[in-house]
Amino acid sequence: MTDRNGPQDRRQPRRQDRDGEQAGAPGSRDAQDPAPAGAAVPPQRHEPRPGPGGDPAGASCGSGLPVAGVRAVRRAGVGLVRADRAVFAGMLGLNAAAAAAGLLAPWLLGRVVDTVVTGGGGVAAVDRLSLAVVACAVGQLLLTRWGRLLAHRFGERASARVRGQFTARALALPAATVERAGTGDLAARGTGDVPAVGAALRDVVPEVLVASLQALAVLAATLLLAPALGALGLVFLLGIPAAARWYLRRARAAYLAQGEAQSALAGTLAATAAGARTVEALGLQRRRAEAMEAVADSWVRSRERTLLLRSVLFPAVDVSYVLPVVAVLLAGGALARHGAVSLGTVVTCVLYLRQLSTPLDAVLQRMEALQGGLASFARVEGLAAAPASSATAGAEPEGGLVEVADVYFGYPGADRDVLRGVRLSVRPGERLAVVGPSGAGKSTLGRLLVGIDRPRSGEVTVGGAPVADLTPERLRRQVVLVTQEHHVFRAGVRDNLLLAAPDADDTRLLAALDAVGADWVAALPDGLGTELGAGRYEVDGAQAQQLALARVVLADPAVVVLDEATALLDPATARNAERALAAVLAGRTVVAIAHRLHTAHDADRVAVLEGGRITELGTHDALVAAGGPYAALWAAWHGTGDRPAGPPPGRVRPGTAG
């Protein structure tokens, strides 16, 4: 390939690298972004990343979502190539042809030298050769342009495939898997790693492939033209892989440390800014300043370390470009003097070796970005190895009977069970309220009822089928959990509702809104078409909750678990929404995790959960009459009891527990 920019221009980007300012170059990513997406080892993520020493076969998991092993990443890469093999082959072919055209120009220049030296052919021959050089340059330009176009087309398509696959896999993940790994991990992969893979596929991979092809073509041509001179040049070029190897061995740890130091710096700064008033009120300025100084010192040291690495790599590479040229000139001159090679051949070899620095520079510059892209790809592909839903296509649930059979459950890592021998049977169409002190396990029971978590022992069945074994579609038709967290999508009211019932018409949507008392929608200028979200119509907490409840009405499941679903509504609205819901859900089973005791009052039966056990179960009137924990809770709620809090945990009233 002709080095059209000349040595000065070509060197410019690397000079910037040395100052750590060139995007995508070693050391610069972290400088520009404290949490670099797709950097080799983003500091804010704590899972192990597959590196050269990583798990080569499978996926490493730790406590977060898995990270794909080297083999899995390679398989996925091959899959992307296979999916677009025509474009990929075209890209390789065109770039190989461009590289070949680039080799012709130095060869022709060599012939010009020979023509001048031998005097054969005269000026006309030199003119012809010069015209051929121009033709080669134009040919190379056109081929390179088309080759790059195809390379970027391949990158864009592959990136779209990765994105689509990630979305599909993320949506198929069992809720418990996401919760256990932390939604932040999934979000970081979706917003950081997927774009990083996209950028790598669009820019880095094509660039490296093209540059590698060019370098190989130049080396092969040099060896073919003059094997002795080619071999000599190759020997002196070995300094480059040696320097790169030395650098790469140290770079991962050094950049990891730099990223961590940068994260610590940003974190300390953010914490100090966020807690400025507390810092001022408690006179903590000096301690915060010392903390800032400590993290800043560590950041500077980490920067110095990476700078040191770059300060070795780049001079070593620069020297390795010059040495082969000098060696070939010296040896070539001696050989030419003895007539072993022509002067033109020596000139061609030297031009080839000079030309080699362009693709090698490109590969070196992209090395770090490629490594970061691969690490991101491993995290994105890791989703394929995430524990899938254990759902089976077995039992088909029918009806709204809910049964909890001697269930024990504890969160991973906790030393004691949250639920301990819970037994409960809720008849189809019955409304059961679950009450109890904070931390008793009410929400946990709700999670088990809707299949988010699986009991450690015992079984939860809905409609006769174990919920943990239901496929997500069946599960959604059968049981729905409504919590205090209500997501309102940045879309119209209609679209927000259609999520629950894609086929519903406006009449049904309005009826569902009416059922939950969301009359504010009718008052909106665009009604169901009103766009919701920041900068548009912004719903408040109560309205978001009403939309969520309307979705439940539309989803029409056999069983509904309400986990403090109406807690954010003011008492009057909440009561209205619950009454409306009760009317709409007549004939369905409702398990309401209640913090307001009127919910319990309205329920058919009340279960009191204390310390992970059901200690009372019966109708509101019966439990009040029994004078036990529920009666005390009820009295306290009405302000007539002598105890302001709920019943003491762990008290079991024999004969009342279900």
Ligand SMILES: Nc1ncnc2c1ncn2[C@@H]1O[C@H](COP(=O)(O)OP(=O)(O)OP(=O)(O)O)[C@@H](O)[C@H]1O
């Ligand atoms: N994801 C989790 N991981 C670990 N422990 C958890 C998790 N969720 C809840 N716990 C613990 O399990 C116990 C029961 O929590 P749970 O939320 O089920 O109680 P609750 O009765 O609903 O309480 P509240 O009324 O305050 O919401 C608590 O000790 C809580 O700290």
